[in-house]
Each structure stands twice: as C-alpha cells, then as structure tokens.
Amino acid sequence: MRKKIVAGNWKMNTTLQEGVKLAEEVDNALKTVEPKCDVIVCVPFTHLASVNAVITNPQKLGLGAENCANHKSGAYTGEVSAPMVASTGAKYVILGHSERRQYYGETSETLREKVALALENGLTPIFCIGEVLEEREANKHFEVVKTQVSEGLFNLSADDFGKVILAYEPVWAIGTGKTATADQAEEIHAFIRSTIAEKYGNEVADNTSILYGGSCKPTNAAELFAKPDVDGGLIGGAALKCADFMGIVTAF
Ligand code: PEP
Numbered sequence: 001m002r003k004k005i006v007a008g009n010w011k012m013n014t015t016l017q018e019g020v021k022l023a024e025e026v027d028n029a030l031k032t033v034e035p036k037c038d039v040i041v042c043v044p045f046t047h048l049a050s051v052n053a054v055i056t057n058p059q060k061l062g063l064g065a066e067n068c069a070n071h072k073s074g075a076y077t078g079e080v081s082a083p084m085v086a087s088t089g090a091k092y093v094i095l096g097h098s099e100r101r102q103y104y105g106e107t108s109e110t111l112r113e114k115v116a117l118a119l120e121n122g123l124t125p126i127f128c129i130g131e132v133l134e135e136r137e138a139n140k141h142f143e144v145v146k147t148q149v150s151e152g153l154f155n156l157s158a159d160d161f162g163k164v165i166l167a168y169e170p171v172w173a174i175g176t177g178k179t180a181t182a183d184q185a186e187e188i189h190a191f192i193r194s195t196i197a198e199k200y201g202n203e204v205a206d207n208t209s210i211l212y213g214g215s216c217k218p219t220n221a222a223e224l225f226a227k228p229d230v231d232g233g234l235i236g237g238a239a240l241k242c243a244d245f246m247g248i249v250t251a252f
Helices: 016-029 045-054 082-087 098-103 108-120 133-137 141-153 182-200 202-207 218-225 242-249
Strands: 005-009 038-042 061-065 092-095 124-129 165-168 210-213 232-235
Touching: 005 092, 005 165, 005 210, 005 242, 016 038, 016 045, 016 061, 016 242, 038 092, 045 061, 082 108, 092 108, 108 124, 108 141, 124 141, 133 141, 141 182, 165 182, 182 202, 182 210, 182 218, 218 232, 218 242, 232 242
Parallel strands: 005 038, 005 232, 038 061, 061 092, 092 124, 124 165, 165 210, 210 232
Antiparallel strands: none
C-alpha cells in the first residue's frame, strides 16, 4: 500500500543555526508521538549535513533537498548535484517545484534529467505539479497536470516510477492562504492517479503517494488528508514552526 507522508519544504528560509534548531525541535517532538505517516524535512543545501547530524532516528524523520542539478558534476558554478545531496545523508529531493519552474525556467526536459540523476543516486524525487490560476479558471488544470506528469516522468520504467512521490500543488494556493477545498484536491488527485493507471496500470497507480501542497495548515490538514486519494502534504510556510508542522503531522 502507498505511504502517507508529510514533508516540509523550508524554501529559502532559516540561517544554518535556525534551521538546525528547527530540525532538533521536530526530531524531539517526534520522540513523543507515533505519527501515522512518514515525516520528511526538505531543507536548503547549506543545512543538509548539519541537519542530518541532529536527526536521532532517520526512520522517523527523513531528510531531503529542495532541488538538485541536471548534471552529475563539472563546470556548473553554484550548482549542487544529486551525488552531493546524497553524500550528506539526504534521501529525498524536491524536483519541479512551481517556484523553480516559474523563476528558474525549469522545463520537463531538465526535470527528466534531474529525476534520472536523483534515482541513480538513491534519492527519492518528490515531483511537483500544479496549475496556475488562469489555467484553473479556464478549466485547463486536468490537461496541465497530465502534461506535467507525462512529460516529466512517463519516460521512466514502472519500477523507477514506483520510486517517485508526487506532489500536487496548485500554484494559486502556494503561500497565498488560499487552499484548494478537500473536494477540489480529491478530484484532481483521483485524476492524477487515473492518468498513472492508464500508463503503468492500477497496481503502480495505487502504490503512488500523491501529496497535496498549498497553504496546508493544522486547521485544514485533517479534512484534506481524509480524502482517499490525498496521501499527505508538502508543507511550506507551516513547516517553519515546529508546533504547526507537528499539528499537520498528527492530523492523520
Ligand atoms: C510549497 O511551496 O511547497 C507550499 C506548499 O507552500 P505553502 O504551504 O506555504 O503554501
């Protein structure tokens, strides 16, 4: 059966010291609860090794990066490769976040390269898809996510596709305080799952975790996570406070 997952995306927030403190708080908080989901924090590159060093139980708290390069190594000043990320102890990497697609021009082509390198290096991609407001208003959201999933991932074998976590994040809901309703989330998650089933069959589709992201908070997480095709959340703003993040983790 597919996993339930709550993953934090810290984005470009926290200094190294603040980030290590936040990770310690989450690690500590997890000692007193038995979450019904996997818990992951995806942190800035600069924080990875130090955060890894304060995680006391990697079974309970996974670590990820927020991106990786589409090249293995070489003359790419400022880039951080998948082998570098893996060498810190991280096990996950967010790929194709809408902020990367929007501000850094990431395309399906570069994302395919990143996904391949992540998998080659034993990292689990958390692959983000989602439509912008105009696309939702024009009722194109189904078509948009289908294209993003198929262009970004359908080159993979069923075996490799099975290693990927998907995150549906409507761009209009990210950091805006506007959440998709639980019914809106369920409708599109079910559609994404049926798209996967058409390509890889029901078993692979049933085993794929599809997270919801976009202004998820302790107050709305339980309703979203109660939907059958919503397997957890990718959490931005609310991942920056331990109490809020734990409020979402314990919403399962
Ligand atoms: C995100 O960017 O992945 C996200 C879901 O952000 P927020 O929770 O702040 O909307």
